[in-house]
Amino acid sequence: MLMSLLAYLALAIFLAGFAWKIFQYARSPAPLLIPTTPAPLTKIGVAWRLFTEVAFFNSLFKGNKWTWLFGYAFHAALVLVLLRHVRYFADMPHWFAEVQIFGVIAGIVMVGALGMLLIRRFWVARTRYISSPADYLMLMLLLAIGGTGLLMKFAFRPDIVSIKEAMVGWVTLRGFQTPGDVLFAVHFALVLVLLAIFPFSKLMHLGGLFFSPSRNQTDTPREHRHVNPWAAP
Amino acid sequence: MANHDVPEVKEDIETPELHEGATAHLAIFPAQEKHMVPLGFPGARVENWQQAGVDKLKDLLEKYRSLQVYLDICVKCGSCTDKCHYFLGTGDPNNMPVQRAELMRSVYRRYFTPSGKFFPQLVNARDFDEETLKKWVTYFHQCSQCRRCSVFCPYGIDTAEITMAAREIMDAIGVGHKYSQEIIGKVHTIGNNLGIPKPALNGTLRFMEDEILDATGQEVRLPVDVKGAEVLMVAPSADFFSAPHVESLMGYAKVFHAAGVSYSFSSIASEAANFGMFIGSYEQKRKIASRIAEQARELGVKRIVVGECGHAWRVAYSFWNTLVGPFDTLDPRYPVPQHICEFTNDLYKRGGLTFDKETNDDKVVTFHDSCNVARASRMGDTPGGQFTIPRDLIRATCNHYADMDADTIHEKTFCCGGGGGLLTDELMDLRIKGMLPRVTALKQVMKHDKVNFLALICAICKAQFSKVLPYYDIPMDTVGGVHQLVNNAIVLGKNKGVV
Numbered sequence: 001m002l003m004s005l006l007a008y009l010a011l012a013i014f015l016a017g018f019a020w021k022i023f024q025y026a027r028s029p030a031p032l033l034i035p036t037t038p039a040p041l042t043k044i045g046v047a048w049r050l051f052t053e054v055a056f057f058n059s060l061f062k063g064n065k066w067t068w069l070f071g072y073a074f075h076a077a078l079v080l081v082l083l084r085h086v087r088y089f090a091d092m093p094h095w096f097a098e099v100q101i102f103g104v105i106a107g108i109v110m111v112g113a114l115g116m117l118l119i120r121r122f123w124v125a126r127t128r129y130i131s132s133p134a135d136y137l138m139l140m141l142l143l144a145i146g147g148t149g150l151l152m153k154f155a156f157r158p159d160i161v162s163i164k165e166a167m168v169g170w171v172t173l174r175g176f177q178t179p180g181d182v183l184f185a186v187h188f189a190l191v192l193v194l195l196a197i198f199p200f201s202k203l204m205h206l207g208g209l210f211f212s213p214s215r216n217q218t219d220t221p222r223e224h225r226h227v228n229p230w231a232a233p
Numbered sequence: 234m235a236n237h238d239v240p241e242v243k244e245d246i247e248t249p250e251l252h253e254g255a256t257a258h259l260a261i262f263p264a265q266e267k268h269m270v271p272l273g274f275p276g277a278r279v280e281n282w283q284q285a286g287v288d289k290l291k292d293l294l295e296k297y298r299s300l301q302v303y304l305d306i307c308v309k310c311g312s313c314t315d316k317c318h319y320f321l322g323t324g325d326p327n328n329m330p331v332q333r334a335e336l337m338r339s340v341y342r343r344y345f346t347p348s349g350k351f352f353p354q355l356v357n358a359r360d361f362d363e364e365t366l367k368k369w370v371t372y373f374h375q376c377s378q379c380r381r382c383s384v385f386c387p388y389g390i391d392t393a394e395i396t397m398a399a400r401e402i403m404d405a406i407g408v409g410h411k412y413s414q415e416i417i418g419k420v421h422t423i424g425n426n427l428g429i430p431k432p433a434l435n436g437t438l439r440f441m442e443d444e445i446l447d448a449t450g451q452e453v454r455l456p457v458d459v460k461g462a463e464v465l466m467v468a469p470s471a472d473f474f475s476a477p478h479v480e481s482l483m484g485y486a487k488v489f490h491a492a493g494v495s496y497s498f499s500s501i502a503s504e505a506a507n508f509g510m511f512i513g514s515y516e517q518k519r520k521i522a523s524r525i526a527e528q529a530r531e532l533g534v535k536r537i538v539v540g541e542c543g544h545a546w547r548v549a550y551s552f553w554n555t556l557v558g559p560f561d562t563l564d565p566r567y568p569v570p571q572h573i574c575e576f577t578n579d580l581y582k583r584g585g586l587t588f589d590k591e592t593n594d595d596k597v598v599t600f601h602d603s604c605n606v607a608r609a610s611r612m613g614d615t616p617g618g619q620f621t622i623p624r625d626l627i628r629a630t631c632n633h634y635a636d637m638d639a640d641t642i643h644e645k646t647f648c649c650g651g652g653g654g655l656l657t658d659e660l661m662d663l664r665i666k667g668m669l670p671r672v673t674a675l676k677q678v679m680k681h682d683k684v685n686f687l688a689l690i691c692a693i694c695k696a697q698f699s700k701v702l703p704y705y706d707i708p709m710d711t712v713g714g715v716h717q718l719v720n721n722a723i724v725l726g727k728n729k730g731v732v
Contacts, residue, residue: 028295029297031555032551036384036391036609037611037616060385062384063387064310067311130311130329132357134355134356137355200347202308214380214383221552226555231519
């Protein structure tokens with residue numbers, strides 16, 4: 001019952017908070033054109049620039065190869081792991097079971113990459129200097145989520161049928177019985193924490209990147225007059 | 234040369250060890266009441282400055298998407314930590330871009346985020362108190378707004394935007410930097426940063442006409458306030474008086490002369506620079522830019538051409554149209570504004586100019602991409618034209634050219650160390666150390682390619698290099714403008730009438 005309540009609370013905070021932040025970013029004006037140049041001249045060019053940032057972490061690659069490697073491995077693996085988890089929330093076609101192995105491998109890669117990011121954060125004097133407790137806690141939270149997930153996969157297998165029942169009940173807003181498995185309860189509770197802090201943390205880079213003026217503007221100030229919405233007429 | 238601690242130039246640019254507080258002692262000269270009040274800022278620190286500062290931050294968060302997004306989404310990946318020239322030169326951790334921004338982020342978290350309100354220790358949230366303000370004053374005047382960090386940030390977080398906001402907040406509570414405020418005052422009262430009144434401006438231009446006449450036998454004109462001229466030429470005022478800037482000014486004049494394009498300077502808009510950007514004030518940026526738009530209308534010109542000045546070109550190219558556009562009275566066939574390099578290169582390509590490259594044969598040239606030109610503007614029709622056009626022009630006027638290391642040019646170029654409103658004597662120590670990465674790359678090509686001339690297109694860079702290069706045992710006349718090369722190479726009296 002308590003878990004059920006908390007689960008809905010966390011989901012609500014996540015959805016409302018994320019929507020609010022996106023609304024806030026979209027609503028706030030961009031008075032001047034400030035793309036980091038050379039920048040694309042067309043909207044399609046901007047879409048491509050953002051795509052390369054999201055798909056390949058282009059700028060990070062220029063900046064630091066190790067951080068890029070670990071960061072990219074983590075994010076790519078996370079995507080696969082999330083895809084793999086879709087089966088716990090909905091009925092999937094038969095072939096989906098066949099490709100589960102990629103998600104499982106990704107789970108291992110993800111935890112490994114997180115570990116490397118944590119070590120790097122602590123190891124390199126510069127990143128250690130810039131890190132607050134929250135930066136370490138965020139990595140540890142993700143590590144704990146990944147770690148409990150791997151434990152369920154490889155060591156202490158929970159009753160997946162009751163878990164799936166609960167998850168479907170959760171996301172279809174029909175309510176659910178909390179499965180009795182302790183490892184799962186920990187895994188799930190940590191995910192709820194992650195969801196609840198998401199909109200108020202640096203995790204908002206997920207949405208914020210698309211609103212970064214230095215990356216999402218065309219370099220066309222002479223060709224088209226950009227109007228500052230709050231300038232005196 | 235005064236005594237300064239000059240860092241050792243290594244073979245390659247190296248990331249230094251952290252050196253806590255290395256530049257904490259560097260203090261700016263505070264702006265006084267007489268500098269602040271005319272610009273609409275409080276004359277002294279206001280009574281309720283903490284609340285007023287937080288209120289101003291709220292105001293800016295609502296006005297600038299950049300600030301809101303950039304304060305939120307940094308994940309502290311560390312990609313920027315070894316990219317700032319001031320960090321590379323000083324090792325001071327507060328000169329790592331992320332840590333500089335953290336000075337503002339920690340305040341933002343404290344007052345504007347739930348985590349900072351309830352768990353300040355956990356997320357490093359700080360009150361906007363005396364100690365924080367002191368760090369703001371110090372380290373937001375150790376950022377030259379060069380945007381190099383933004384290139385390497387996975388989200389494009391631009392520390393320049395944060396520095397501008399910080400300076401705007403400080404101005405709003407009466408804590409200003411004398412250097413920029415005093416100069417903006419001169420622009421409004423006299424017309425230019427150097428404070429050159431019209432008679433002096435006229436005098437120096439007539440003197441230059443005589444110089445050119447003596448040297449070439451040609452009557453090249455440098456006219457002021459001529460109505461009906463084709464082009465309004467807006468140069469940084471340093472071009473009128475400083476070395477090596479004047480050489481470029483004579484270069485511009487000869488280009489107009491050789492091409493037969495009528496032009497004029499303006500005594501009222503006798504300054505391309507716009508320090509409104511350095512202090513982050515939209516209103517000052519607009520006011521300073523409006524002098525030029527008004528003069529273009531007043532003189533009835535068809536085009537505006539901007540001289541060799543980096544941040545001025547950013548404001549002109551990226552912001553003018555928004556600040557004071559549209560430029561309805563100008564000829565729509567030409568971009569507004571045009572950079573002098575675009576103008577000259579275009580004329581040359583169309584056969585309107587003749588260069589004798591051998592006049593520059595004593596030089597092996599390299600080109601320093603000035604930060605605001607490289608990362609905040611464009612020339613020509615294609616992205617990256619700001620890199621190719623000046624280089625094309627150099628190759629058209631010189632036989633010997635070599636680029637510096639690829640990690641230090643184009644969008645990855647290093648600031649000269651004096652941009653962003655820091656070209657002031659009290660920050661000399663910072664200016665020397667901030668030049669270290671650029672000097673390292675320069676010394677490499679001086680050694681391997683026998684480079685002996687550093688060409689560039691920025692008045693601040695020219696002033697900074699000619700003052701600071703000697704500390705690194707490089708002669709001050711190593712630096713000069715691209716149009717200084719044009720000035721040497723252009724053959725007068727050959728081409729006429731190409732427009």
